[in-house]
Amino acid sequence: MPYNIAMVSDFFFPQPGGVESHIYQLSSKLIDRGHKVIIITHAYAGRTGVRYLTNGLKVYHVPFFVIYRETTFPTVFSFFPVFRNIIIREKIEIVHGHASLSNLCHEAILHARTMGLRTVFTDHSLFGFADAASILTNKLLKFTLSDVDHVICVSHTCKENTVLRASLDPLTVSVIPNAVVAENFRPKSVEEGGSEHPRLGPNDTITIVVISRLFYNKGTDLLIAAIPRILATHRDVRFIIAGTGPKAIDLEQMIERNVLQERVLLLGPVRHEEVRDVMVQGHIYLHPSLTEAFGTVIVEAASCGLYVVCTRVGGIPEVLPGHMTEFAKPEEDDLVAATGRAIATLRAGKVRTELFHDQVKQMYSWTDVAQRTERVYDGISGTLSRDEFYLGAEVEGAWSAARGRPGIQNFALIDRLKRYYGCGVWAGKLFCVCAIVDYLLFVFLEIMAPRTQIDIARDWPKKEVTRAEDTENIDSRPTTVPRKRSARNR
């Protein structure tokens, strides 16, 4: 059953980043599956109004005041008139918000519930519980997610985090990972100088690739401490480091202090299209990050046929099977040791990195992500019965504490108020006031700008394709949209 879906997030193209590309890939795959998808984001410099992307993906750039790192100013209600207009014009049934730092997404979920629409939220990042910023974000998240139909998280760790942060019933949270477009991350082909069965001799140079923004939370300090020790113990090893950030200066200082200019190559910032070309030059991908919800980049590296050395943090241990990765604790000594193990394994020829690409291709695909997201849509809109969707998850050994009554959230204002009221002693009352004002605003808008006077937008004329062709074509179509590490969610 095709749905009309609106993806709402502050983060979308032209800004590069992980969330942005997730939204784009998921939307285009959902369109391929016959749904109608629009994207609502805020206006970027030089990009306003309504735009169409490939495949008839319509993007609304709503004018909004941006305060910090492309996040809009939280006004709670000011988005409602425009939002309602878009929703009615496009006959939207499901509102799908992305990223917990996106204010637009939180507002959209609140208004959508007021208007009686089904809502889904996707969380892309991990938050702690201690610092002031997290506490504020968590409270806001609790407000929005008190009345959401379903939540999607990108990893099991992310699910645990979100369940705790927003006090959710775990059964209303699904884990659907990110994916990669495997075609864009092919290992070096024979024409490019690659070989079918790469074998490393004992004296061949092993190249370690690092592609990351050079920030504290990406573990650049660990990297800076580890590089001289790795290079001191292994003679035929060199590094290629791509990316930039505040820690770049420390990295350069380290290179100069230890006179490693010949063995460490700094590339500076690379665009996402070029990431693959950098990756295929190496044998090992080193990922010293300190926190990560999913870690798409290690999947991309494995897809390029690189052996991955990474820290065991966040959702990273869930992402790749053991034969592709060497895990380290986030400690300098252990990172050096793990890299040493990885080099030894490669030299001994114990891993068949040439097989990685096909394996990764089978593990992660956006088509699969779209399918699983569609099941969530089926569940919340009642196509799948409640028993099948929620109680189906309660097979033996499953979560039983929540066996109460997860299920279809009803739209009656009083029931919604009950859910908001439980958010906290003061916050609960405040949230209730917000919900009531929102409802009054909705009634006001219904009277002042009646539905009958809003034009209905025509759908994108779609070419009929059969399912079989569909699945074949999807993966092979190269995506043209650039994607880079964003400052936020990777």
Add this chain to the structure above:
Amino acid sequence: MDSSVPASDRLAPDDAFSQDIAAIGQAPPKKRTEGPGSSSRRRRRPFKKILWFKQPFPDNYTDEETFLDHLQRNPRLQPYQFWSLMADVTVVVQHVASVAIFCCCFVAIAQEKVSPVSVVSCATVCTVLGWTCWDYWVSQEDHDRPDSPDSSLSGTYPPALDTPAYQPPYVDPMSSLSPRNQVRLATAKSALLIYAALLGLSPILKSLTRSTTSDSIWALSTWLLCMNVLFFDYRGGKGAQLPASISTNSGLMASTVLASRLPSTTHVFSLTLFSIEIFGLFPIFRRRLWTESRHGHFALTSGLVVFASGGVFVTLTSGGLLAWVIGVILGGTLTFLAMGICSFGLMSLQKYKNEIHGPWDPARPIIRRS
């Protein structure tokens, strides 16, 4: 995670139907089971927290065994003990008492009840005594580790105000004096320097706030003294650095603005010197005393409380010796009660502590400093 496969050592009725658990356990099933209902009779592979393999569970499946298994609540919780908490509170009491003593001395000086010279003389005698104790402790420490005098000189001691000589530049290896004596000499030099500078500055300080009304000065100095108490670094320990500079600075500034209300240059000089001693040097001595001798610390605390409460009561009532005695009794009791109530309050609040840690927290990188 991957390794934590729950071992099933109990027999379940399902075992009768599937004898080939081990076989299933090794090879991942190729197709995803359609719907949970059809397969609920069959024994499943245990759920694992992995994403790279599509497990035969729905996406919103929540496993009882593994869900939140890495959650830690209050991992580093140390339940407070009442008496140790009381002992720790004395550090705060000491500082508040010394601030109160400073205020009382100012009032007494301003009202011409006490000669400023006698106040500062007493304080200076106490400071010299304190410094002697300090010097004794430091030299004892040197005796304990005679083989490494350099490291002990440069690293372990707090670089204190009255002993700036602990930095290596002051120690001349060519000199005929022993390092200890050189340090002592440097200390005396810097004390003399401060004394002389203060003497020269006093006339300027005196006219500093002539154009400001006294009301503003009282308000300003009250806030500054509050800042001094709030921002003070109450942490103990030998490696502790200088008292937080914002605290010391606000204390000295309060004394400066207060001193500018006084009638003569001698008054100003005395009060400023007194404030340097009580806000700058005294905390260093107290910190050292806390690590060296607990009994000395408690004796000092009692002495300070006696002087502070007596002084406050006398200042408030402008009475004599009787007022002093009543003040000491009253102040001592009140201080003890306040300490007890605060300690009890903190202990009873501790049960609400709910610190959550898990794999989502940003890891703390461990880097060897070489």
